Amino acid sequence: MFDDHAWPFVGREGELVRFRRVLADAGSCGLVLAGASGVGKTRTATECLAIAGGEAGCYPARASGHQASAELPFGALAHLLPEVDSGQEATFEDRAGLLRRFASALVGQAGGRRLVLLVDDAHLLDAPSAALLYQLAASSSAFILATVRAGETAPDAIVALWKDGLLERRELVGLPPEVIEELVSAALGGPVDPQTTLTLATRCEGNVLFLRELVLGGLADRSLSMENGMWRLVRPLRPSNRLVELVEVRLSGLCREERELLELVSFGEPLGQPELETLADLRAAEGLERKGLLAVELSHGRMDVRLGHPVYGDVIRAGLPLFRVQSMARALAESVESSGLHRGEDLLRIGRWRLVGGGGSAQLMVAAASEARWRYDFTLADRLVAGAQQLGAGFEADLLAAKLASVQGLSDAAEGMFVALAENAADDEQRSLVTIGRMDNFLYASRSMDSLRVATQAEASIRDLRWRDEITARRSANLVEVTGPRATLEVVSPLLAGTGSEPALVWACLTGAHSLARLGRCQEAVTLTERGHAAQLRLQQPIEWYPWFHLFNRCEALLGVGRLRDAEQLARVEYETGLAEHSPEAQACFALQLAKVCLARGRVRSAAGRAREAVGVFRRIGRPMFLHEALMILAMTVAQIDGGAESGAVLSDLDRADVPHMTYDAVDVLHARSWNAVVNGRVGQACRLLEEAATLGLESGDLVVASSALHDLARLGRARLATQRLDHLETQIDAGLINLRAAHARHLATDNATGLQEVSESFAGLGADLLAADAAADAAVAFTRIGHSRAATAATRLAITHADACEGASTPSLRSIDARARLTPAERDTAMLAAAGHSNKEIATELVLSVRSIENRLQRVYEKLGICTRAALAQALDLTAPWEGVHQLAKTN
Numbered sequence: 001m002f003d004d005h006a007w008p009f010v011g012r013e014g015e016l017v018r019f020r021r022v023l024a025d026a027g028s029c030g031l032v033l034a035g036a037s038g039v040g041k042t043r044t045a046t047e048c049l050a051i052a053g054g055e056a057g058c059y060p061a062r063a064s065g066h067q068a069s070a071e072l073p074f075g076a077l078a079h080l081l082p083e084v085d086s087g088q089e090a091t092f093e094d095r096a097g098l099l100r101r102f103a104s105a106l107v108g109q110a111g112g113r114r115l116v117l118l119v120d121d122a123h124l125l126d127a128p129s130a131a132l133l134y135q136l137a138a139s140s141s142a143f144i145l146a147t148v149r150a151g152e153t154a155p156d157a158i159v160a161l162w163k164d165g166l167l168e169r170r171e172l173v174g175l176p177p178e179v180i181e182e183l184v185s186a187a188l189g190g191p192v193d194p195q196t197t198l199t200l201a202t203r204c205e206g207n208v209l210f211l212r213e214l215v216l217g218g219l220a221d222r223s224l225s226m227e228n229g230m231w232r233l234v235r236p237l238r239p240s241n242r243l244v245e246l247v248e249v250r251l252s253g254l255c256r257e258e259r260e261l262l263e264l265v266s267f268g269e270p271l272g273q274p275e276l277e278t279l280a281d282l283r284a285a286e287g288l289e290r291k292g293l294l295a296v297e298l299s300h301g302r303m304d305v306r307l308g309h310p311v312y313g314d315v316i317r318a319g320l321p322l323f324r325v326q327s328m329a330r331a332l333a334e335s336v337e338s339s340g341l342h343r344g345e346d347l348l349r350i351g352r353w354r355l356v357g358g359g360g361s362a363q364l365m366v367a368a369a370s371e372a373r374w375r376y377d378f379t380l381a382d383r384l385v386a387g388a389q390q391l392g393a394g395f396e397a398d399l400l401a402a403k404l405a406s407v408q409g410l411s412d413a414a415e416g417m418f419v420a421l422a423e424n425a426a427d428d429e430q431r432s433l434v435t436i437g438r439m440d441n442f443l444y445a446s447r448s449m450d451s452l453r454v455a456t457q458a459e460a461s462i463r464d465l466r467w468r469d470e471i472t473a474r475r476s477a478n479l480v481e482v483t484g485p486r487a488t489l490e491v492v493s494p495l496l497a498g499t500g501s502e503p504a505l506v507w508a509c510l511t512g513a514h515s516l517a518r519l520g521r522c523q524e525a526v527t528l529t530e531r532g533h534a535a536q537l538r539l540q541q542p543i544e545w546y547p548w549f550h551l552f553n554r555c556e557a558l559l560g561v562g563r564l565r566d567a568e569q570l571a572r573v574e575y576e577t578g579l580a581e582h583s584p585e586a587q588a589c590f591a592l593q594l595a596k597v598c599l600a601r602g603r604v605r606s607a608a609g610r611a612r613e614a615v616g617v618f619r620r621i622g623r624p625m626f627l628h629e630a631l632m633i634l635a636m637t638v639a640q641i642d643g644g645a646e647s648g649a650v651l652s653d654l655d656r657a658d659v660p661h662m663t664y665d666a667v668d669v670l671h672a673r674s675w676n677a678v679v680n681g682r683v684g685q686a687c688r689l690l691e692e693a694a695t696l697g698l699e700s701g702d703l704v705v706a707s708s709a710l711h712d713l714a715r716l717g718r719a720r721l722a723t724q725r726l727d728h729l730e731t732q733i734d735a736g737l738i739n740l741r742a743a744h745a746r747h748l749a750t751d752n753a754t755g756l757q758e759v760s761e762s763f764a765g766l767g768a769d770l771l772a773a774d775a776a777a778d779a780a781v782a783f784t785r786i787g788h789s790r791a792a793t794a795a796t797r798l799a800i801t802h803a804d805a806c807e808g809a810s811t812p813s814l815r816s817i818d819a820r821a822r823l824t825p826a827e828r829d830t831a832m833l834a835a836a837g838h839s840n841k842e843i844a845t846e847l848v849l850s851v852r853s854i855e856n857r858l859q860r861v862y863e864k865l866g867i868c869t870r871a872a873l874a875q876a877l878d879l880t881a882p883w884e885g886v887h888q889l890a891k892t893n
Contacts, residue, residue, distance in 0.1 A: 007212055008186040011179035012044045015170065019048040019145075022168060023056055023116070029137040030144030032122075032162050035172035037250075038209030041147040042120050044172065048145055052116040058143070059110035061117045065124030073128040076119070080106060095128075099135050107141050115142035122146040123154035130157035137166045151292065174206015183208075184215060184231075193232035194613070195587055196224070198579050203237065203310045210311050213243040228616035239314045247315040251293070257284045262293060262307065266316040267325065268332045268349065270304035275335045329357030344371045351384045362391035369400055374542065376583040378408050395421070395430060403437055403544065407585075409622015411445035431458065432467035436474055440544045446624040448478040466501045473507035481625070481665075485515035486701025496528075503543050506536045510549055517557040520703045520733030525557035548574055548586055555593040559600060560704040562737030564767040568597040588617035589626065595633050602770025602806035607637040628654065628665060632672040639675035640770075640809045647676040667697040667705045674712065678812060681836025683829045684847055687718050694725065703733055711741040715774055715813055717825040719748035737766065744775055753782035757795055764802060773802035774813035784821040792817070819877050822864045830854060831861045835873040 015033070022028045031048075033041045053060035061080055069075030082105050107115050119125065119133060134157040136142040144167060148154055162169040175183065180201040185192050204211035217240030218224030218233065225234050239247070251262070261280045265271055276285055285305065288294040293308045307313045333353035336346055351368025354360035365388035372381035381404055388397040402417035418438045425431040435458040442451035455475040462468050473495050479488040488511055495508035509532025516525035533550035536543065551574050558567035571593040578586025592614040598607035611634035618627035631654040639647040651673060670693035677686035690713040697706025707729045710722040726742040740762050747755035760775035776799035783792035796817060803814060812832075813820075823831060833843045840858075844851045862868060865876040 008183055009043060009047055010183050010186060011175045012040065012047070012172075015044050015172065016047060016051065018170060020051065020056075023052060023058075023143060028143070028168070029140055030142075030146065030161070030167040032167050032169040033145075033147045033172055034150050034169055036150055036174075036207065038207040038246075039172050039174055040208040041149075041172055043208070045118050045120060045145055045147050049116065049118045052143070052145075056116075057113065058116045059113040061106070061109065061115060063117070063119050063129075065119065065121040065126075065129075067124055070124055070126050072126055074102070074126065074132070076125050076129045077102075077106075077132065080109070099128075099132055102132055103136055103139070103141055106136065110142075116145060117142050118145045118147075120147050121149065122158050123148040123152045125155055125158060127155050127157070130155035133157065134160060134166075137161055174204075175208060175211075176206065177201040180204070180206070180211065183211070187215060188231050190226065191230050191609070191612075193230050193616070194579055195582065195584065196232045199233060199237070203314070205309060207309070207311075209246070210243065210309075213240050213246065214311075216240055217243060228619060229612060230616050232616075237314065239311070239318055243311065244315050244318065247312055251312070251316075254293075255284075257281050258288055258293075261285060261288060262312070263316055263320060263324065264328055264332075265294065265305060265307055266313040267320070267328050268353070269306045269313065271332075272305070273303040274339050275332060276305060278335045279331055326357050329353040329355075330359065331357075333357060333360065344375075347371045348375070348377075348380070351387075352380065355383055355387055360387075360391070362388050362393035362397070365391060366393050366397050366400065369397070369404075373400065373404060373407075376581060376585075378404055395424075395426075399433060399437060403440075406437065406441040406444055407544075409444070411441055411447075411622070414441045428462050428464040428467055432462055432464070432471060435462075435471055436544070439471075439474055439478070443477060443481075443625070444623060446481075446628070448481040451475075451478045452482065466504075469495065469504040470501055470507065473504040473511075476507065476511040480511055480514060484700030484702055485518040488512075489515040489519065489701070502535055502539055503541075506532055506539065506543055508532075509535065510545065510553065513550065513553040514556065515701070517553060517560050518702045518704055520560060520707070520729070520738065522557040522561035522704075522734045522736075525560075526554055529554040529557065546583075546586065548578075548589075552589050552593065555590075555596075559593075559596055560737070561734050562740070562766045562768070564597055564600055568594065568601075571597060584617050584621050585623070588614045588621070588623070588630070591617070592626065592630050592633065595630070595637065599633060599637050601767050602773070602802075602809050604637050604640045604770075604809040605807040608634060608641060611637055629668070632665065632668045635672040636675050639672075639679045640811060641807075647679050651676055667693045667700070667702045667709065670696070671705065671709050671712070674709070678716065681832040681834075681838060682846060683716055683812065683832055687713055687716055687721075690716070691721070694722075698725070703729055704738075707733060707738050707741055711745060714741075714745035714748050715811070717812075717828065719745045723749045737768075740766070740768075740771075744771075744778075748778060751782045751785065753779050753786065753788070753791065753795070756782055757798070760795075760798060760802070769802045769805040770809050770811065773799045773806060773809075774811055776802060777813045777817060780817045781820045784817060816877055819865055823861060827857055827861050827864070830857045831865075831873055831877060834858060834870055835877050 019031060022031050033045055035041050049060045049062065052058040063077050063080060065076050072078075074081055081102050106117070109115070117133075117136065122130070122133070125133070133144060133146070137144045144161070146158070146161065146167070148158065150171070161167040177198060181192060181194070181197040184197060184200060200211060200214055203214055214237055215224065218237055220240060221238060223233055223235040223237060224231060227234065251259070254262070261284045264280060268275065276282060285294060289296055293312065295306050295308050297304055307316075330353070333350050336350055347364070347368040348371055350360065351365055351372070354365065365384050369381045369384035369388060372378075372384055382401075385397050385401045385404065389401065398417065398421055402414050402421060405414035405417060415438065418434055418441065422431065422434045422438075425434055435454055438454045439451040442448065442454065452475060455471055455478070458471050459468055462471070473492065476488055476492045479491055492508040492512045492515075495504055496512055509528050513525045513528040513532060516522070516528060529550040533547055536547045536550065551570060555567045555571050558564075558570065571590045575587065575590035575594060578590055591610045595607045595610035595614060598604070598610060611630055614630040615627060615634060618630055631650055635647050635650040635654060638650060654669070654672070670689050674686040674689040674693070677683070677689060690709045693709040694706045694713070697703060697709065707726060710726050710729070714722040714726070723742070723745045726738075726745050730738050730742045740759055743755065743762075744759045746752070747759060756775050756779035760772045760779060763769075763772035763775055776795050780792045780795035780799060783789075783795055799814070803809065819831075820828065830843060830847065833846060838846070840851050840854045844854045847854070858870070861873075867873065867876050
């Protein structure tokens with residue numbers, strides 16, 4: 001449960017370091033922390049004072065300026081000063097003596113230690129207190145730590161502190177989004193959905209006070225909730241009572257014209273100059289801009305007027321009467337409509353206003369709904385399309401309503417709408433548009449066979465060749481799932497070479513690039529993503545899949561060839577773009593790609609975090625096909641963390657996902673299950689699964705995943721089985737990662753220690769640290785077997801270096817090098833099963849041997865490892881702490 005009083009202190013490490021340096025400087029008199037209200041000046045200063053009174057051994061004292069004491073002489077410091085006779089009128093000399101007396105009293109309280117006096121809100125000090133502060137600094141009698149609000153008028157003596165160079169002034173700015181994420185995660189005690197973090201960061205603009213109140217308000221009204229192991233906003237934020245009070249203090253003292261103008265801007269922002277000139281008093285706007293309550297900027301030659309802070313709008317809108325809202329909505333809509341439409345943003349604004357104030361045209365509302373749909377604001381798009389339907393929009397609005405239901409995961413409801421539309425379609429164009437919508441809806445729901453059925457029926461009845469080509473191209477996306485890369489590429493190749501419509505070309509590029517990437521023709525795939533992306537941006541009428549899906553395919557191609565850093569950079573850029581555009585689908589898709597990159601590089605905990613994020617978002621927005629893929633990546637990742645306790649649970653979740661078995665991911669599923677088998681000590685079962693995955697991948701054309709499965713087979717001790725097929729794939733897949741996989745298997749099969757060390761260095765060059773660690777450990781084993789202890793130690797140290805970058809990853813290769821060198825593969829498989837807790841009978845069943853054979857094999861294992869009991873196996877194999885033996889070997893040799 002969140003503790004209201006335990007708000008973490010993060011993001012100000014630089015300020016604390018600076019304070020320590022200034023405090024340690026004998027010639028320094030102090031530091032001023034300046035910044036906007038709520039930016040964290042007081043909390044930072046408090047932490048500094050704690051440092052002064054703790055590790056620095058100074059005497060800390062504290063005072064605060066306040067409007068209530070600003071008219072009282074020495075009011076802010078009264079609790080620190082001795083009493084004086086206030087009945088006598090003091091002369092100038094008396095006042096000077098009083099300052100000296102008070103300064104001496106303050107310093108005397110320190111008892112010989114250095115006095116560090118924190119004065120919070122020093123801009124609100126009364127003049128005598130400010131003068132005393134200046135005297136303490138000027139005489140170097142005390143170290144002054146003051147906070148002031150930027151832009152506020154302060155007493156002359158306070159300004160003189162930094163103007164005269166007595167104190168250093170440091171400006172505090174709002175916390176950046178990455179620190180906001182750290183802060184909110186620490187406060188809530190768990191991970192926070194990045195989109196929620198971005199929303200909070202945008203709303204608070206780095207203001208910690210506002211952030212805190214937004215979080216507390218979200219917890220209070222349950223708009224901020226834990227879902228799928230991650231905190232996220234499930235409803236729009238509403239200002240809490242405390243936040244309203246804070247903002248209303250800032251807005252107090254405004255005249256009626258100023259308040260009404262703020263209400264207008266809060267409802268319609270950003271407003272342009274024409275709207276302001278028509279509906280408001282520009283002189284009031286100028287005054288509010290000077291007060292920081294309005295922000296004005298030029299964008300593409302147009303003036304945009306917004307509130308000075310997003311939170312102001314939350315508070316003002318929450319208190320608006322409905323009649324006032326409706327009146328403003330009508331006035332704003334009429335004003336912008338009369339000036340002509342220039343941007344998509346104008347459509348959205350008019351649409352929103354018409355929903356509240358009424359009126360408008362059906363055509364405009366459909367256009368606004370479409371704009372909202374492509375900006376990922378599905379809630380607004382639903383409302384706008386409903387408004388268009390009420391105004392009699394017809395087929396276009398009904399089709400968009402069905403598409404909106406589909407993209408939000410409401411597959412059954414969408415299918416009902418599409419069926420009704422199909423029954424009333426007037427021509428081939430309408431029939432084709434409905435067919436494509438139904439195909440998309442079925443694909444989103446992982447119902448590829450239904451999608452193919454609808455496409456086949458349409459191709460038989462639609463005569464317009466342009467639309468038939470587009471449906472054929474669209475059908476290829478289903479072939480990816482049902483038949484695999486090779487068959488899909490055969491279907492789309494004529495479309496890629498022909499002169500069909502641009503939408504057909506875009507679809508062909510999408511599925512063609514994906515197929516080429518899985519076939520290992522990665523450079524061709526990259527080129528095709530560039531062609532498809534450019535073609536889609538040229539479309540006048542967009543297709544249902546976003547242009548960034550071409551970039552998703554490009555990541556796949558880059559990963560397939562081993563360009564891991566390029567794939568990571570592209571995925572990160574698109575992930576951040578998805579967050580900025582509030583696209584949960586883009587966020588999840590590129591979180592999935594980042595998980596794949598992290599897994600390929602061996603950063604297993606980072607991979608697990610990204611995969612969990614993708615799983616949560618895909619589950620929320622209803623994308624079972626992508627959810628299935630994210631769960632597979634998560635299963636493979638957690639199998640290499642902490643003994644893989646979570647792997648089985650993830651695979652069970654995968655089984656419950658209710659996704660039909662498809663060729664598209666069948667190889668990946670087998671691959672994921674193999675790693676779960678490894679976790680449970682069932683290396684033989686894992687190898688059988690990998691062989692099955694490789695065979696299926698070779699048959700369907702999923703050559704990149706087949707090569708990965710074969711490489712894992714070699715890593716599990718079956719290099720001779722994998723080498724021939726990897727050598728063959730090396731001639732079919734673009735040069736890069738496949739060459740290293742094949743070389744690793746060849747050198748494992750021949751115990752080529754030098755070759756394994758060279759492969760390790762090459763893996764490291766790609767950024768594949770876990771594979772580099774495995775290959776180096778394999779080299780250490782090979783060197784140990786031939787008695788080259790010095791070379792074995794060097795290889796071990798190299799393995800440790802690479803493994804240290806892998807966030808605690810655990811693979812069979814990163815077990816005891818000594819045990820691996822002594823045992824045969826069969827003995828090692830048996831020992832791992834026994835160490836994992838399986839009985840001799842279970843091991844015999846797993847390995848298809850007699851119990852007596854297992855007993856004899858285990859006895860040979862005990863003799864080779866120098867142990868006497870089954871209980872010692874785990875330690876001898878380093879199954880509980882895989883790197884203890886490796887580190888020890890590196891030290892002793």
